[in-house]
Amino acid sequence: MSALLEVEDLKVAFTRRGEPDTVAVDGVSFDVKPGEIVGLVGESGCGKSVTSLAVMRLLPERGNRVAGSIRMDGEDLLGLSDSAMRERRGRDLSMIFQDPLSSLNPVIPVGLQVTEVLTRHRGMKKDAARREAAELLDRVGIPDPTRRLDSYPHQMSGGMRQRALIAIALACTPRLLIADEPTTALDVTIQAQILDLLKQLVAETGTALVMITHDLGVVAGLCDRVNVLYAGRIVERADRHELFRQPRHPYTHGLLGSIPRLDGPPGEDLAAIRGSVNDNLPWASPEGGACAFMPRCPRALEVCAEVTPAAEEAGTRLLRCHNPVPVAEGAE
């Protein structure tokens, strides 16, 4: 199956007069097939949100440079006019944000925010849109949907708000949905409900989902394929099972190792990745290249400080490392 979304060599840099550019995304390439759930995983500041905003073309008009290509159905989204892009947003691709309270307009009823999209993209009349909106709210598990249409966001619980946002984002059954940490602002129990709901809706509607998260638990339960981002580049990509069974990049390995396990030996210290993102080396600099993760890497070699590791693909896996974690005996 050909890809629905192809992101190729995407670079986003924030520019400020009199200061060097801040490179947030540094040559990211990935694709999403129709109906697939793809994860973008990484810690704060690794460029996951900027990547998603770039795909939606929602970055501020000024103060940044976007290069590379973002193709949906073979059409370059970066080359579209503003109005053509506006037609596609909400209809062909839409997005769910992190904070469900601040992402809803506080002064108008939720129902109106659903019908707005329906009348905009599906040309529905007011009454039909209202009926459809009630159906959508029901679909995402909001009780008493007809009455809920007239509720304001502050009258709803956090979980209900995120359900409403999902209903709005899926109102026109887009082929691509980007979810930017949709569960971070929610309680753990609600998180699980929302993830179940997303999984179910995506399966029913055939929408492809790009799941942006720092939570490996979310990835494990949801994604078909996982891209691990570090400092604006993809350092490892693999199918979900493969990644969890056999992480090859030291960063991925460290991330998985730092999750407490119920079946681990009691009293054992939790493994941590030393340092923070601030210790990064630049991937490329006038002096040459390096691996950004080198200063924090337990497996760093001399070469890691001198040569930028190239992205090597083997089968479904992509790896950007000079000294990957060896494949364990009997694991593969």
Next chain:
Amino acid sequence: MTSPRGSLRPRPPTLLDRRRRRVDELAEASGRSLTADAFRRLRRNPVAIVGAVIVGLFVLVSILAPWIAPHDAATAFPELQRTLRPDSIPGAQPGFPLGSDQNGRDFFSRMILASRQTLLVGVLATLIGLVLGVVIGALAGAFGGWVDTVLMRVTDVLLSIPSLLLAISIAALAAKPSQTTVIIAVALVSVPVFARLLRGSMLAQRESDHVLAATSLGVRRRSIVLRHMLPNAMGPVIVQATLTLATSILDAAALSFLGLGDGDPARAEWGLMLANAQSYLDVRPALAFWPAIAIILVALGFTLLGEALREALDPKGRR
């Protein structure tokens, strides 16, 4: 990639769904509406109560003025005129609680009927200023760029001139001073304040999550501005309108006092009454005292209410 419409059929509620419903209902019960919350805090604030009582009385009196006032405001009464001298103006007597004015008319009735003029000028001037200011501020805040620069530089120039001075200049431009010119002058003075305030909160709205979310759904720019930004940006402007009512009333009275309003002596208007009372200050100071007190009280009432409203609506003051 099958047709998704068919799959959006509601499914029967499971036990889990019913449990969720219960939890959601409980969560809802604990939520309080923002407006109700603000109103509750307003009611607890003594400053707000005082302001509201003054404003309420003032509005009530001006609406019911023709029925409250015992006499016509323009009629001179022989029983008052009989004792009227240039050096002695009759004071309170049966039927005329505040005595006579300098022309033998019932001063009490004139005081009461004048409240209508004040309310009319204050409300109209504020409304006009509000509408113009909102249009300018919304344009500047929504479009940014050179539109913003041009509109805001003009606004800055107007803001740099003291408001009363500006109102006097505008009113003085009119060929024939009238109440309309007073309203226009006072309204124009308040425009830059509203425009700047709204522009600021529109800019804040532009950066907000829900505007980003609406943009991500392909909502049209016009709807983004009118439905998603403007209503959310109006809060501070509404509060400012209450405060502007007070200054508008003061400015309008000042213009009348300076002779830039309608000079018709039959008209009852506090600023004009104050101006006319100047010549009789030594004869009967009450002619100046009562209009002055009325203007001060009304302006104070609107200011207190406005300040209390601002406090009540300020999310930082929420406990």
